[in-house]
Amino acid sequence: xxxxxxxxxxxxxxxxxxxxxxxxxxxxxxxxxxxxxxxxxxxxxxxxxxxxxxxxxxxxxxxxxxxxxxxxxxxxxxxxxxxxxxxxxxxxxxxxxxxxxxxxxxxxxxxxxxxxxxxxxxxxxxxxxx
Numbered sequence: 001x002x003x004x005x006x007x008x009x010x011x012x013x014x015x016x017x018x019x020x021x022x023x024x025x026x027x028x029x030x031x032x033x034x035x036x037x038x039x040x041x042x043x044x045x046x047x048x049x050x051x052x053x054x055x056x057x058x059x060x061x062x063x064x065x066x067x068x069x070x071x072x073x074x075x076x077x078x079x080x081x082x083x084x085x086x087x088x089x090x091x092x093x094x095x096x097x098x099x100x101x102x103x104x105x106x107x108x109x110x111x112x113x114x115x116x117x118x119x120x121x122x123x124x125x126x127x128x129x130x
Contacts, residue, residue, distance in 0.1 A: 009127065009128075012124070013063060013064070013069075013128060014064070016060075016063060016076075016121075016124055016125070016128075017060045017061065017062075017063035017064040018060060018064075019060070020056045020057070020059050020060030020063070020076065021056070021057050021060035021061060022060075023056050023060075024052075024053045024054065024055070024056030024057035024058075024060060025053070025057065026053075027049050027050060027052060027053025027056065028050065028053050030099070031046060031049045031050065031053075032098075032099055033097055033099055033100055034049040034052075034053075034086075035049050036095060036097050036098065037086045037087070037089060037090040037095055037097065038086055038089070039085055039086065039088075039089040042085075052079070052082070052083055055075070055079050056079065058072075058075070059072045059075045059076040059079055062075065063076065063125075063128060069128055070128065070129055070130075072128075073125045073126065073127075073128035073129045074125075074129055076121075076125035077122050077125050077126060077129075080118050080121050080122050080125065081122070083118075084115075084118055087114045087115055087118060088115065090106070090111055090114065091111040091112050091114065091115060094111075095111075
């Protein structure tokens with residue numbers, strides 16, 4: 001099993017890094033979608049969307065550079081923890097996302113599925129910390 005994991009570790013890095021870059025770019029392309037899932041307790045939601053977009057782009061690129069990979073992996077974990085409240089808010093408050101392609105009401109599966117996905121992404125990022 002370890003041999004299989006060793007063989008897929010590098011190719012999966014080329015999935016994880018670009019996925020974060022794309023997600024980060026989307027924060028600038030359609031920021032209004034992300035603003036809607038920021039819990040109202042947080043100030044300056046648009047600023048937070050842009051900040052998290054920059055962070056996602058940075059960690060995505062950092063994961064692909066051997067010299068920065070370990071730091072970027074730890075930063076990815078921190079970022080995923082930092083954005084978790086938005087996913088909890090979306091799941092627990094029935095947020096309807098105006099302007100979302102395909103309609104603005106994500107299914108319960110999507111709302112709640114994002115929570116364990118964060119854990120999977122954290123474990124995936126942790127894989128590159130060593």
